[in-house]
Amino acid sequence: MNTNSNxxxxxxxxxxVIIVAVLLALVSQVLGPRQQANVQLDQQKQILGALKxxxxxxxxxxxxxxxxxxxxxxxxxxxxxxxxxxxxxxxxLKLKGAGLWGGIGGYLALDKDLNTIYGANxxxxxxxxGLGALIVELPFRQQFEGKHIRNAQGEVVSVAVLKAGTxxxxxxxxxxxxxxxxxxxxxxxMLKANLAEYASFLNELPEAEPEAEEVIEENQTSNQTEE
Amino acid sequence: MALSQxxxxxxxGPLNANNPVVVQVLGICSxxxxxxxxxxxxxxxxxxxxxxxxxxxxxxxxxxxxxxxxRIIVQLVVVAALVTLVSEVLKAFAYDVxxxxxxxxxxxxxxxxxxxxxxxxxxxNKVWDSFLDGLGNGLGYAAILIIxxxxxxxxxxxxxxxxxxxxxxxxxxxxxFYENCGMMMMPAMALIIVGGIIWAHRAINEEKK
Numbered sequence: 380m381n382t383n384s385n386x387x388x389x390x391x392x393x394x395x396v397i398i399v400a401v402l403l404a405l406v407s408q409v410l411g412p413r414q415q416a417n418v419q420l421d422q423q424k425q426i427l428g429a430l431k432x433x434x435x436x437x438x439x440x441x442x443x444x445x446x447x448x449x450x451x452x453x454x455x456x457x458x459x460x461x462x463x464x465x466x467x468x469x470x471x472l473k474l475k476g477a478g479l480w481g482g483i484g485g486y487l488a489l490d491k492d493l494n495t496i497y498g499a500n501x502x503x504x505x506x507x508x509g510l511g512a513l514i515v516e517l518p519f520r521q522q523f524e525g526k527h528i529r530n531a532q533g534e535v536v537s538v539a540v541l542k543a544g545t546x547x548x549x550x551x552x553x554x555x556x557x558x559x560x561x562x563x564x565x566x567x568x569m570l571k572a573n574l575a576e577y578a579s580f581l582n583e584l585p586e587a588e589p590e591a592e593e594v595i596e597e598n599q600t601s602n603q604t605e606e
Numbered sequence: 607m608a609l610s611q612x613x614x615x616x617x618x619g620p621l622n623a624n625n626p627v628v629v630q631v632l633g634i635c636s637x638x639x640x641x642x643x644x645x646x647x648x649x650x651x652x653x654x655x656x657x658x659x660x661x662x663x664x665x666x667x668x669x670x671x672x673x674x675x676x677r678i679i680v681q682l683v684v685v686a687a688l689v690t691l692v693s694e695v696l697k698a699f700a701y702d703v704x705x706x707x708x709x710x711x712x713x714x715x716x717x718x719x720x721x722x723x724x725x726x727x728x729x730x731n732k733v734w735d736s737f738l739d740g741l742g743n744g745l746g747y748a749a750i751l752i753i754x755x756x757x758x759x760x761x762x763x764x765x766x767x768x769x770x771x772x773x774x775x776x777x778x779x780x781x782x783f784y785e786n787c788g789m790m791m792m793p794a795m796a797l798i799i800v801g802g803i804i805w806a807h808r809a810i811n812e813e814k815k
Binding site for chain 1: 642643646670671672673674675676679680683684686687690691694695697698699701705706709759762763788791
C-alpha cells in the first residue's frame, strides 16, 4: 500500500483526528463531574481557610463547610458567604484580581462590624513558586487578621499591601512580599477593587441593627432585582 | 532480570552518557520553569516520563502506517492527546497537584524531548525498544530536574519538599548568620546550575574515556 498518496494521507489524518476527538470528548464527559466536585471542594476549602479553620487534618472539609456556612447572599452578582463561628457571624467576600503571570483570587472574612478582617485566604493561577506564590501561605495571610478596612470616618478604604518601611496614607497596611512586588501590588489592588464592588453590601448594612434581620432584607433586595 | 546489551543501552543510556538535558540539551525551558521547588519538579518528571514512554509506544505501533509528509503532525496529535488526558486525569484525581503545575502540564506538548524521541527513535524502532527509550529519556530528564530543584529549593528557601532543612535560628532575621540566596529563585540560576551539571558531567565522562 502506498502510504504517500494524497488520498491515503487525507484519510489517515481524518481518522486520527476523529479517534482523538472522540477519545478526549469521552474522557472529558466521564471525568467532568469529578472535576466539578474538585473545583467546588477547593472553593469550600478556601472559604474555610479564610475563616481560619485548619483543614489539614480534616477528613471531610465539605461537612465542616456546611456546618459553618449558613447562607449565601448575592450582591450584584458577587457572593457573600454568611458563616457562624462560635456564635459570631462572619461575612466572607470573594476576591478576584491579577498577579504577575495570571489571575489571583481569594476570600476575605469580615467580622460582623463589616470592618475588622477576621481572616484572609488567597489563591493564584501561576505566580512564581517561592516568590509571588507565597501569598497563599499563612505568614502572609495572617498579617491581615485584625486589620480594618474602614478609616476613622467609617469609609471603606481597604488595606494596602506595602513594602516594609513605607507608610500608607489614611488606611491600614500589611507588609508586601520581598521579590514579589507585582504580585503584592496585585493583592493590594484586588482588595481595593473588590471591596468597591461590594460597596452596596458594606455600606447599606446599618451596624446597629441585628444581623439576622439584615440577611432577610438582603435576600429581599436580591429577589426584587430578579423580578 | 537479565537485560541484553542493546536493551540496557536503550534504557540506561539516556540516564547518563546520552542524557536528553545535559548532553542533547533538550527540554531546557521546562527545566527552568518548574525547578524552584522539588515537588513540582518531581511531578513534572513523572508526567514527562509517562508521556514520553506512552507516545513512543503509540508512534512505534503506527510507524509503518504514518504518511511521511504528515508524520510530525501525527506525532503532535498523539502527544497533545496524551498531555490533555494526563491533565484531565490530574484535575479529577490530584486537583492540588494539577493547580500547582498549572500551565506547565500543557507545556509538556512543546517539550523538545518528546518530539525528538518520536522522530529519532520511535519512528524506526520496535515497540518494546521504543517504550524503554521513552522510559529512559523521561527518567534522564527527571533526574536533572530533581538535581536542579534540590539545589534551588535548598539554597533559595532553606527547605526540601517543603520541610525546613536549614534551621530558622540560623537566619539573620532571628539573630543568626545565614540568609537565603534570592538568586536561586530566578530562572537564570536554573540555567547556571544546568551549566554546572553539564560541566561536571563532561569532566567525569572525559576521565572515564
